[in-house]
Amino acid sequence: ILDNENSNKKVYEWLRDYTSEGNLDAITGYFTIGALGYLSQKTNEKINKYRFILGDIVNTEQQKNYTINLLNEDISIEASLKLKSLAREVVSFLKQNKVEVKTLEPNFCHAKAYIYNDKKDERLKYFISGSSNLTEAGIGLKQTNNVELNIAKTGDSNQFRALVKWFDELWNKPQ
Numbered sequence: 068i069l070d071n072e073n074s075n076k077k078v079y080e081w082l083r084d085y086t087s088e089g090n091l092d093a094i095t096g097y098f099t100i101g102a103l104g105y106l107s108q109k110t111n112e113k114i115n116k117y118r119f120i121l122g123d124i125v126n127t128e129q130q131k132n133y134t135i136n137l138l139n140e141d142i143s144i145e146a147s148l149k150l151k152s153l154a155r156e157v158v159s160f161l162k163q164n165k166v167e168v169k170t171l172e173p174n175f176c177h178a179k180a181y182i183y184n185d186k187k188d189e190r191l192k193y194f195i196s197g198s199s200n201l202t203e204a205g206i207g208l209k210q211t212n213n214v215e216l217n218i219a220k221t222g223d224s225n226q227f228r229a230l231v232k233w234f235d236e237l238w239n240k241p242q
Contacts, residue, residue, distance in 0.1 A: 069195060069207075069217040077207025078199045081219055082181065083109045085193055089185040090115055092234050096122040096177045098201040104153045105208060106201070107160040115186070117166045120237060121201075122176030169238065179205070179217075182230055189223040194230050 069078050076084070079102075091114050098121055160166065170176065179199055185191035197217025204211035220226060 069197070069199075069215075069219050071199075071204075071207045071211065071213075071215045076219075078181070078195055078215075078217060079105060079109075079206040079208050081193075081195060082106060082206070085191070085221070086110045086183055087113050087185060087191065088115065088187065089113075089183055089191075090117070092118045092120075092180075092182040092184075092231075092238075093201060094120040094176060094178045094180050094234060094237070095201040095205075096175065096179065097205075099203055100150065100154050100157050101203045102201045102206055102208065103160070104157050105203075105206070107157065111160060111163075115165060118234075118238060119166070119168045119201075120176055120178075120234075121168060121170050171237070171240070180230060180234065182227075182234055184231070190221065192223050192227055193219060193221045194227055195219045196230065 069076055069081060071077060086109075091110060098119075161168065179197060179201075181195040183191075183193050195217050197215065199205040199207075199215045199217050203209035204213060205215060207215070
């Protein structure tokens with residue numbers, strides 16, 4: 068069990084510690100630049116191919132110009148100053164040929180799962196499935212009032228194969 072409340076590993080620690088050479092698929096309702104940047108920094112040298120299914124990335128009802136209110140929002144001045152350089156880093160990451168991104172239109176993607184497929188050792192495959200979005204709070208990089216709960220399992224199990232099949236079916240939809 069991975070959660071953000073006790074001394075168990077957090078999602079970000081699992082991704083950092085148990086990912087080696089292979090492929091990583093992820094599906095998430097929400098993501099942040101910080102979490103995507105962290106994932107890139109910790110796994111990009113190891114991963115051969117990424118596939119992301121992301122929710123709510125083409126919301127046309129959002130404000131065109133959004134001003135960060137440093138006094139009332141949960142972002143520090145230091146974090147806001149680093150945001151521009153981190154955004155550039157994440158854009159470079161996403162532009163790599165080994166990174167593919169889709170969204171489910173017109174549906175909203177509420178699922179959250181991380182599927183790592185090790186090409187060399189079946190025992191090193193893993194999945195994480197639960198409530199953690201690909202956000203700093205969701206993967207445990209940042210404290211939050213939300214309680215996140217995930218199940219992580221290693222190896223080439225029936226659950227792993229079923230989750231891979233489910234992800235592939237979503238990935239191959241024409242949406």
